[in-house]
Amino acid sequence: MGAGAVATGGSSTEGYAHLIDPNRKWYNNRRIITLHAWIVLLLITSSTNGFDGSLLNSFQSLPTWQSYFNNPTGGRLGLLNAIQNIGSLAGYPFAPYLSDGLGRRPAIWIGSTIMIVAVALQAAAQNWSMFIGARFLIGFGLSLATNAAPLLVTEIAYPSYRAPLTSLYNSLWYSGNIVATWSTFGCQYISSNWAWRIPSILQGIVPLTQFLLIWFAPESPRYLICKGKEAEALKILAYYHADGDENDGLVQYEFQEIKAAIELDRTVASNVGWKALIATPGNRRRMIIIVAIAFFSQWSGNGLVSYYLKDVFDSIGITDHTIQLLINGILAIWNLFWAVLASFLVERLGRRLLFLTSAAGMLLFFTLQTICSAQYALHKTDAAAHAVIAFIFLFYASYDIAFTPLIVSYTVEILPYQLRAKGFNVFNFAISLSIIFNQYVNPIALGALAWKYYIVYCCWIAFEFAFCYFMIVETKNLSLEETAALFDGADAQRNITNAVHEVRHDDYVDEKTSDSYTPTNELKA
Template sequence: MAGGPVANAAGEASAYTHLIDRTPWWKNRRLILLNAWITLFLITSSTNGYDGSMINGLQSLGQWNAAFNYPSGSQLGLLSAIQNIGSLCAYPFAPYLADGIGRRNTIGVGAVFMVAATFIQTASQNVKMFIGARWLIGFGLTFAATGSPLLITELAYPSHRGQATSLYNSLWLFGSIIAAWTTFGTFNIPSSWSWRVPSAIQGLPSVIQIVLIWFAPESPRWLVSKGREQEALKTLAYYHANGDYKHPLVEYEFEEIKAAIALDREVENSVGWLTLFKTPGNRRRVRIIVALAFFSQWSGNGLASYYLNKVLNAIGITDPTTQLLINGILSIWNFCVCVIASLLCDKVGRRGLFLVSTFGMLVFWTLQTVCFSLYSEHGNAAAGHTFIAMIFIYYAFSYNLFLDDLAYSPLIVTYTVEILPYSLRSKGFTLFNFTISLSLIFNQYVNPIALQALGWKYYIVYIAWLAFECVFIFLFVLETKNRTLEETAALFDGDESVARIAHPAAEMAEAPKDHEVRVDDEKGSTSAVDSVKI
């Protein structure tokens, strides 16, 4: 079959574009089922998003503060940061688990850890027990959060991949909404159940995953890497072509994946963590991945993500009901804007959204700083109210792995996963998550201390940092839309690497087939299926 034009470093055309079925996905029952499975993977992010908003809300609950002796300063920082410390402890194992037992099973392992942890968290009798449970949540989350984006990216229908992967971080905000309104709803419970109920609900997404994940499809790329090519072909045909094993798109995807995995095997013994830094292309990838990870947490967003009540106290809004209401409304606002941005990522492009987002953050963070200073120095009530409006507008541009809207939340996972080749995808994504955890731990310890010591002047630090982010994004972030995962390598490694992957797919039409593929039943079971000779 003719593969079509292969994208190069400068071009926009993709080899599979003309093979895509343009029928709306909701009219194709196989794509409906595929997207239902992807939704199951997406809710991993909801557990993480739930945590950030829950901790924010619990700080406004008198019952929670009384139960743990009114934590403040470094102890409050530890309560917020301990989940990410748990995540750090799991990072050495997560990529090997994802590559060894598969993306799907890795999600299941992480979900089991998180269910156990939320049970301990709900039953906590003292602050040490609560901290230990949050550490275990972070430990399990690392496994689930490593497997989920990889499986989404490697399983999604080609024209849906960018949007589906972008929705992963957007679902952080769905969890944030549930947590914000749960803590608002339990605020008036006159017992410890005011904080135990939100703690218990945090495990719900993981319970759903434990029940269903074992029936979900596995990544075709992982299956091919383990020599299970017929299972990979079956998965591609069943979900991408209504069971048609001879569909041109399925043949193209299958041969492209096999060629890419074959190239990876040529250097398999030399692929390790240092491989991320050995070639110019990989160093460019790492530079962008690490930068985006830090930007996602060091853009001022951490102040409202984990310490919104401290910020609101600083501008005179001290009523717990009002604080919880603002937290809940902000979560809904962020989610709506973030989902819209996720669905636009293939139309506007990654680079365009990153640029608009970063420059928008700089402008509206500066306005927040001005309002904060006017209230702090002169007691200007109007400036305090305007500051709240600026928070909402800022988050329409900003990024937080958890509370970003326009670019960073929907795009950083998408962009990180798609610029990495298969052999480095799990390791590179682990490096990305490791960097985020480091930046979060720093933020969660430093922000409450610095805010208390410097007040509004602390906001000036982030103005300077956001200006640096704008320059970096403009100089180094490349556009990757409308390319397959394999074709994206051209942007970093040059056209030759993509030509080597595309060559087998392009010659597939002339290659003799050993047997015809027969679909024996509607579920897509096969007989006498042999691979195409290359």
């Protein structure tokens, strides 16, 4: 399957690659720099998610927090970890309708507003119920913002940078992770409840920034075209992708291709509503891949470290809370490094190679982690405990080269525009289900089976590798519309190509590629 996809994708990029000005780079063009600044505002949505996902892991190693909430354990601790995802589940039915109905920007703004209120409640929490309610609202707001933000990133990015920037979205989860873990590490020396209230307040920085600035960012041209606002969409494409030239070859190609793809979706009666996600063989294959990688992203053994690192440390004799917080903080930096590195290699190495390498590495290092955990359980040696920590770091390096950067970018790029918000919502829903399962089952299984529970994940990761080998389709160097058509057969690709034939290379002479052309460096203007 993968080989066929590669072959298909190899020539498709010729449709627009010759129209990209080789002299227009992210560092020498003022409007692309501005566009990337807006994209950063969208990318940090994932930082909020990472902050929240790491906060409670750090709080569990914080004596003041444990004391204030009466040392939650068992089902009480499981509810505390799961309630944010329960809030996300409550928000998912609304998320795609806000993204598709009101637009990407309004959905992000509404989500940010809810999160600001929730963060204030969490930081001021006076009891368990208030803290739980705040976390539910955080999850609800996150579901709205995280549905729209990556869609907007991939739909406004300059073609040359779309894949790495979209991959950076989920990679920046770890930037929030870093702020959460290190702020908690620093606040542990505060003897009052401000030790956990200050990190809670910091969680509001990103949503407040988005609340204030999101309306100044560009809206998705695909959304605007879908709503009949073609002139506005063309103006945005031209302003950011061609210095305002609406007749630029690349802009015209993008504009016509988006129009053709959206019109093609509209002419197919089945491409309406949720049923469309499974109405055709191409869509069914999309959904199988999307749901699978969503569960893989949480069921690869990483859930043990993400939410119950304290229990893992306790099981190998590392009980000092300062050491636990320190290792957690270093691990966050390590993860960010590998995830960002992989994001910039997406177009060079391809999605398929990264997925297979990631799964193989996870299987190897998680198996070694299991063996060393068993050795510590049997012999209580420090060497075995230290080896477990080392293999946790190596496991995460493997995990981060695909299952951090690619799960979001790959999901949004294989979905056609009409199904993108709904399909991505299904992806987020599947992640929440898998996380909730982890948060309730993992602590019980760890308590009952200890290191033997790791064997289950070893077998599961082996299945993940097999799935990726047979199911992952290469999408390297394709536009969004070409990638979506890849799943729908040659006819769909041919229809889109024919719809934009007026901007073929033979019919378009771009003055920017002539020998006499000298690019205007806007930074010098």
